[in-house]
Amino acid sequence: xxxxxxxxxxxxxxxxxxxxxxxxxxxxxxxxxxxxxxxxxxxxxxxxxxxxxxxxxxxxxxxxxxxxxxxxxxxxxxxxxxxxxxxxxxxxxxxxxxxxxxxxxxxxxxxxxxxxxxxxxxxxxxxxxxxxxxxxxxxxxxxxxxxxxxxxxxxxxxxxxxxxxxxxxxxxxxxxxxxxxxxxxxxxxxxxxxxxxxxxxxxxxxxxxxxxxxxxxxxxxxxxxxxxxxxxxxxxxxxxxxxxxxxxxxxxxxxxxxxxxxxxxxxxxxxxxxxxxxxxxxxxxxxxxxxxxxxxx
Amino acid sequence: xxxxxxxxxxxxxxxxxxxxxxxxxxxxxxxxxxxxxxxxxxxxxxxxxxxxxxxxxxxxxxxxxxxxxxxxxxxxxxxxxxxxxxxxxxxxxxxxxxxxxxxxxxxxxxxxxxxxxxxxxxxxxxxxxxxxxxxxxxxxxxxxxxxxxxxxxxxxxxxxxxxxxxxxxxxxxxxxxxxxxxxxxxxxxxxxxxxxxxxxxxxxxxxxxxxxxxxxxxxxxxxxxxxxxxxxxxxxxxxxxxxxxxxxxxxxxxxxxxxxxxxxxxxxxxxxxxxxxxxxxxxxxxxxxxxxxxxxxxxxxxxxxxxxxxxxxxxxxxxxxxxxxxxxxxxxxxxxxxxxxxxxxxxxxxxxxxxxxxxxxxxxxxxxxxxxxxxxxxxxxxxxxxxxxxxxxxxxxxxxxxxxxxxxxxxxxxxxxxxxxxxxxxxxxxxxxxxxxxxxxxxxxxxxxxxxxxxxxxxxxxxxxxxxxxxxxxxxxxxxxxxxxxxxxxxxxxxxxxxxxxxxxxxxxxxx
Numbered sequence: 053x054x055x056x057x058x059x060x061x062x063x064x065x066x067x068x069x070x071x072x073x074x075x076x077x078x079x080x081x082x083x084x085x086x087x088x089x090x091x092x093x094x095x096x097x098x099x100x101x102x103x104x105x106x107x108x109x110x111x112x113x114x115x116x117x118x119x120x121x122x123x124x125x126x127x128x129x130x131x132x133x134x135x136x137x138x139x140x141x142x143x144x145x146x147x148x149x150x151x152x153x154x155x156x157x158x159x160x161x162x163x164x165x166x167x168x169x170x171x172x173x174x175x176x177x178x179x180x181x182x183x184x185x186x187x188x189x190x191x192x193x194x195x196x197x198x199x200x201x202x203x204x205x206x207x208x209x210x211x212x213x214x215x216x217x218x219x220x221x222x223x224x225x226x227x228x229x230x231x232x233x234x235x236x237x238x239x240x241x242x243x244x245x246x247x248x249x250x251x252x253x254x255x256x257x258x259x260x261x262x263x264x265x266x267x268x269x270x271x272x273x274x275x276x277x278x279x280x281x282x283x284x285x286x287x288x289x290x291x292x293x294x295x296x297x298x299x300x301x302x303x304x305x306x307x308x309x310x311x312x313x314x315x316x317x318x319x320x321x322x323x324x325x326x327x328x329x330x331x332x333x334x335x336x337x338x339x340x341x342x343x344x345x346x347x348x349x
Numbered sequence: 350x351x352x353x354x355x356x357x358x359x360x361x362x363x364x365x366x367x368x369x370x371x372x373x374x375x376x377x378x379x380x381x382x383x384x385x386x387x388x389x390x391x392x393x394x395x396x397x398x399x400x401x402x403x404x405x406x407x408x409x410x411x412x413x414x415x416x417x418x419x420x421x422x423x424x425x426x427x428x429x430x431x432x433x434x435x436x437x438x439x440x441x442x443x444x445x446x447x448x449x450x451x452x453x454x455x456x457x458x459x460x461x462x463x464x465x466x467x468x469x470x471x472x473x474x475x476x477x478x479x480x481x482x483x484x485x486x487x488x489x490x491x492x493x494x495x496x497x498x499x500x501x502x503x504x505x506x507x508x509x510x511x512x513x514x515x516x517x518x519x520x521x522x523x524x525x526x527x528x529x530x531x532x533x534x535x536x537x538x539x540x541x542x543x544x545x546x547x548x549x550x551x552x553x554x555x556x557x558x559x560x561x562x563x564x565x566x567x568x569x570x571x572x573x574x575x576x577x578x579x580x581x582x583x584x585x586x587x588x589x590x591x592x593x594x595x596x597x598x599x600x601x602x603x604x605x606x607x608x609x610x611x612x613x614x615x616x617x618x619x620x621x622x623x624x625x626x627x628x629x630x631x632x633x634x635x636x637x638x639x640x641x642x643x644x645x646x647x648x649x650x651x652x653x654x655x656x657x658x659x660x661x662x663x664x665x666x667x668x669x670x671x672x673x674x675x676x677x678x679x680x681x682x683x684x685x686x687x688x689x690x691x692x693x694x695x696x697x698x699x700x701x702x703x704x705x706x707x708x709x710x711x712x713x714x715x716x717x718x719x720x721x722x723x724x725x726x727x728x729x730x731x732x733x734x735x736x737x738x739x740x741x742x743x744x745x746x747x748x749x750x751x752x753x754x755x756x757x758x759x760x761x762x763x764x765x766x767x768x769x770x771x772x773x774x775x776x777x778x779x780x781x782x783x784x785x786x787x788x789x790x791x792x793x794x795x796x797x798x799x800x801x802x803x804x805x806x807x808x809x810x811x812x813x814x815x816x817x818x819x820x821x822x823x824x825x826x827x828x829x830x831x832x833x834x835x836x837x838x839x840x841x842x843x844x845x846x847x848x849x850x851x852x853x854x855x856x857x858x859x860x861x
Binding site: 259262 | 410420770775
């Protein structure tokens with residue numbers, strides 16, 4: 053390639069750079085060209101999401117859906133103002149928030165998508181014996197204990213004991229001071245406590261990592277129901293929502309985020325005598341029968 | 350009055366060979382590339398924390414710059430590809446008819462360490478097969494005493510078998526432990542060249558000006574018309590004693606046996622050389638190259654006290670002739686082995702070590718700058734240009750892939766809550782991703798060039814699917830980071846701390 057050609061290419065590409073950079077930077081800041089060809093400042097809404105088939109509606113109009121790989125949804129080009137945000141997924145209950153979008157800023161949402169029909173399965177105490185397995189006239193064998201059942205019972209027993217980390221070194225003074233137990237729960241750095249039938253949240257992590265759904269470093273009241281709370285636990289696999297059981301046995305899923313004056317809560321069970329969350333599984337008793345719900349299926 | 354520059358006084362290999370103020374100056378230049386690279390990485394982290402917004406904007410601008418730079422380099426690649434195809438199609442023997450060239454000898458330096466006999470034989474056979482009078486070829490098979498008895502036996506066997514087929518066939522054994530030398534290719538071929546001068550050229554009264562020396566690796570396979578092409582370029586050159594001839598190294602010898610990562614790394618090296626062939630003023634010699642014997646003799650052969658003798662020889666000549674020296678790009682390929690070992694992980698380790706050794710070419714920077722400080726015959730503007738070209742080259746190699754593929758996320762991770770509510774923070778990953786996608790589209794050209802440069806599939810091999818050879822280019826972000834930036838930082842850091850590297854011989858392995 054001749055030096056002359058090289059110089060031409062450099063000049064051409066430099067011109068592209070000089071023209072493109074301001075355009076991209078203004079775009080990055082949220083500047084857009086309106087329908088009447090005026091430059092307007094916009095904001096955005098970011099939906100934290102890990103599921104497929106999720107779509108976002110602003111003021112009832114469909115805006116964007118989750119991608120195949122990147123499932124988080126960034127709705128851009130939103131003019132500053134108040135919006136009703138609906139996050140929908142087929143087979144899930146509707147999630148609504150009322151947001152105020154500001155120019156050059158993004159509001160972050162953490163939708164709690166609860167399936168419309170939760171599939172519960174009974175975990176029998178004994179391994180069931182099929183009639184066909186029994187020989188005619190033979191005695192019914194002694195029932196064999198179901199390992200799954202005994203494992204869950206162990207988990208219920210463990211839950212009654214004071215919470216301990218697997219590695220003693222992780223039980224820092226700070227965590228010990230939280231006095232974790234049935235009324236005081238910790239997940240990641242989100243601390244929930246039930247004080248006088250009111251659920252409070254406190255972020256115990258660093259200030260610059262404070263999640264948007266808490267939004268303050270002080271203790272914050274997030275739930276104050278009329279009914280009496282008998283137990284609560286973090287929502288399976290989430291630290292931005294919790295399950296709460298009332299004295300009538302009903303179990304609700306509630307999001308921690310109380311911003312914008314709307315807190316979504318959903319009834320999960322009409323009745324259970326006690327419950328336990330283990331990773332993505334919810335185990336609960338109705339009478340002496342044990343059931344499970346897999347929140348990942 | 351300024352001190353007269355005597356080139357021979359400054360053939361320095363490393364900082365600890367000089368003392369006093371010269372030591373401080375040399376060490377400063379040895380440290381500079383590493384310091385700049387580390388400063389960039391540290392600044393990227395610190396700025397992402399302190400001024401995340403401005404850092405994010407810088408990253409976006411840098412990504413666009415990288416996209417345009419890639420496009421610019423691709424234009425060079427395309428141009429050189431066109432030229433290679435033309436040169437490959439040309440009949441250089443026919444073209445030589447217009448010249449008197451019977452007096453030209455080619456001295457072929459073939460240094461080896463513990464390589465396999467078959468590999469050496471294949472190299473010799475390829476030389477015999479070339480379209481050039483083999484009686485005008487002087488083979489110098491250069492063994493190492495430290496490698497033990499076996500290489501000498503192999504060399505003797507080769508001489509016995511092929512000695513009569515070439516003009517001259519000299520076997521040299523480089524003694525071990527010569528004071529002031531570093532064990533490696535440079536010291537071996539320098540010794541061998543001097544032996545060849547005494548035992549062949551002087552004995553047979555062959556003028557030094559009539560001998561073109563090709564410093565090859567033992568796995569270098571020449572294409573049929575390599576020597577005809579080289580001879581033509583030498584004879585047609587206006588200043589043939591003030592230039593080195595650089596072919597394009599392709600790593601085709603075992604390309605179908607090497608794993609995809611090895612292939613991509615190998616071709617990336619080839620592409621870089623192709624791009625450089627179109628930017629003559631930025632070129633230095635690399636790996637296999639050719640130069641007139643008289644020139645080589647004047648500069649004292651390859652430096653034997655350092656690692657990257659292949660590129661240093663260019664800078665030796667450049668300093669000796671006060672900047673009046675250039676590389677002539679041949680746009681004609683020679684084939685070598687891609688990295689391949691007995692196991693995948695060993696291959697990966699070998700690739701890393703080879704890339705680190707190549708990146709250790711950064712040791713030339715101190716040599717150039719130090720000599721510039723002594724040599725007043727080269728203009729300040731020329732020195733400044735070379736300084737910028739070198740700093741940009743070493744800095745880009747070590748930091749750009751990290752900045753593009755890893756550090757771009759830092760403002761989001763370290764920027765804090767306030768920054769993470771801005772449109773810029775949320776747009777950053779999407780915009781950088783989109784720019785990267787456009788940049789990656791340049792790989793389509795890369796894959797096309799690679800496929801066209803590959804040899805036809807041997808009948809003994811299962812035919813590889815074409816799309817596989819295209820898909821493999823998606824490994825580029827990984828290979829330029831792990832086998833580009835990291836070994837470069839490794840090499841620069843070692844030099845920065847004065848932990849000088851030795852010569853690492855790339856093991857050669859071909860499956861049967």
